[in-house]
Amino acid sequence: MPNQPPIVPMSSPDLTDLERQAVMDVLNTPDLSMGKRIEAFEASMSAFSGCRHAVGVSSGTAGLHLCVRAAGIGAGDLVITTPFSFVASANVLLFEGAAPVFVDVDPRTGNLLPDLVEEAARDLSSGSAITRRRWLPRRGVDETGKLKAILAVDVFGQPADYDPLRRTADRYGLKLIEDSCEALGAEYKGRKAGALADYGVYAFYPNKQITTGEGGVIVTDNQAAAQMMRALRNQGRAPGDTWLQHTYLGYNYRLDEMSAALGAAQMTRLPELLEKRQQVADWYAERLAEIPGVQPPQLADTTSRVSWFVFVIHLRPGIDRARLAARLGDYGIPVRPYFLPIHLQPYMVDRFGFEPGDFPVTEDLGERGLALPFSGKMSQEQVDLVCKTLRDCLLE
Ligand SMILES: Cc1ncc(COP(=O)(O)O)c(C=O)c1O
Numbered sequence: 001m002p003n004q005p006p007i008v009p010m011s012s013p014d015l016t017d018l019e020r021q022a023v024m025d026v027l028n029t030p031d032l033s034m035g036k037r038i039e040a041f042e043a044s045m046s047a048f049s050g051c052r053h054a055v056g057v058s059s060g061t062a063g064l065h066l067c068v069r070a071a072g073i074g075a076g077d078l079v080i081t082t083p084f085s086f087v088a089s090a091n092v093l094l095f096e097g098a099a100p101v102f103v104d105v106d107p108r109t110g111n112l113l114p115d116l117v118e119e120a121a122r123d124l125s126s127g128s129a130i131t132r133r134r135w136l137p138r139r140g141v142d143e144t145g146k147l148k149a150i151l152a153v154d155v156f157g158q159p160a161d162y163d164p165l166r167r168t169a170d171r172y173g174l175k176l177i178e179d180s181c182e183a184l185g186a187e188y189k190g191r192k193a194g195a196l197a198d199y200g201v202y203a204f205y206p207n208k209q210i211t212t213g214e215g216g217v218i219v220t221d222n223q224a225a226a227q228m229m230r231a232l233r234n235q236g237r238a239p240g241d242t243w244l245q246h247t248y249l250g251y252n253y254r255l256d257e258m259s260a261a262l263g264a265a266q267m268t269r270l271p272e273l274l275e276k277r278q279q280v281a282d283w284y285a286e287r288l289a290e291i292p293g294v295q296p297p298q299l300a301d302t303t304s305r306v307s308w309f310v311f312v313i314h315l316r317p318g319i320d321r322a323r324l325a326a327r328l329g330d331y332g333i334p335v336r337p338y339f340l341p342i343h344l345q346p347y348m349v350d351r352f353g354f355e356p357g358d359f360p361v362t363e364d365l366g367e368r369g370l371a372l373p374f375s376g377k378m379s380q381e382q383v384d385l386v387c388k389t390l391r392d393c394l395l396e
Contacts (some may be wrong), residue, residue, distance in 0.1 A: 007332035011207035022265040037260040051219035059201025060181035062253035063216035066297035076142035138353030154183035157309035162196040185307035210266035212259035230395035276376030288388035
């Protein structure tokens with residue numbers, strides 16, 4: 001059978017007339033950037049997260065980059081982070097000439113293992129070159145570089161384990177950054193994801209829990225950092241600078257008014273959007289329990305609420321994922337391998353000399369993970385169809 005166009009979309013934004021009207025209202029004003037919509041959107045994100053400050057930016061990547069700048073991470077510095085993530089969480093370190101110190105992850109959730117992070121932080125804070133060496137990439141790194149931060153990622157909508165990460169950060173004087181780009185609405189021991197570190201970042205690409213087209217928001221309680229981030233997103237203009245005065249080297253990471261209006265409208269629907277995603281995840285979990293060879297997503301005890309971003313299953317070792325994905329494609333069911341480990345991306349290998357086998361759990365998850373079509377707009381019939389086709393393809 002020839003490869004069919006998808007009969008179920010991989011993901012889809014959930015938009016109504018409320019969002020359409022909100023964007024149209026902006027287009028009927030002359031204020032398309034830096035107006036009252038971004039202020040309103042930031043206020044809603046601040047209220048939602050419980051953080052004092054929210055800074056709207058043009059993408060999650062831009063937000064993470066500003067966290068790196070605000071944390072004072074620069075050339076030669078080291079940051080402990082995860083190889084099991086979307087590349088942006090590590091790339092932002094490279095933007096500033098810092099190096100990632102990858103540590104392996106929890107096989108159940110794909111999130112950082114706090115014990116390994118503690119061990120790495122302890123060793124990298126020691127003066128012994130031999131003790132430090134074990135954690136460093138093979139090349140492309142300043143071996144005497146200073147450990148500055150931990151950058152954790154809330155993978156697939158489930159928060160990492162922040163209580164022990166916080167203790168490690170405090171013990172070794174490190175900043176803690178939370179990449180919550182996949183986890184808006186998730187909760188860790190009853191606390192909101194995104195608000196669990198010194199700085200947190202949400203992202204709003206169209207496959208996310210809410211969308212602004214492109215966009216992100218940083219949340220923090222740190223006023224000085226928030227002020228610096230506002231300046232850096234706006235071409236380095238400090239408070240009081242005119243349009244052509246630039247106190248700092250900055251960027252254009254502004255979120256425009258149409259995107260902000262869309263985001264604010266989506267935020268008013270967040271409970272409904274999260275519930276719909278939960279319903280689809282529940283249908284999947286029910287159907288998948290009947291399919292041998294397939295492991296549904298697993299939740300940590302510390303996750304008091306998961307905020308479903310993608311729905312990633314793991315295939316039993318020995319199942320040929322590429323063949324399965326191709327067969328599903330033949331039936332019009334799109335799927336994606338998720339994640340391809342960051343340390344094995346070609347530019348990472350070139351720069352740091354990573355090799356297969358360096359982070360076995362990440363690699364194993366990366367080899368067996370398969371994201372199924374997922375959005376809050378999926379019907380029960382669509383979930384049934386995906387699961388039935390998956391079962392048929394596995395039996396072929
Ligand atoms: C874990 C993680 N970090 C960062 C990002 C980057 O967000 P954006 O695409 O908005 O730049 C994403 C986006 O998919 C992500 O999943």
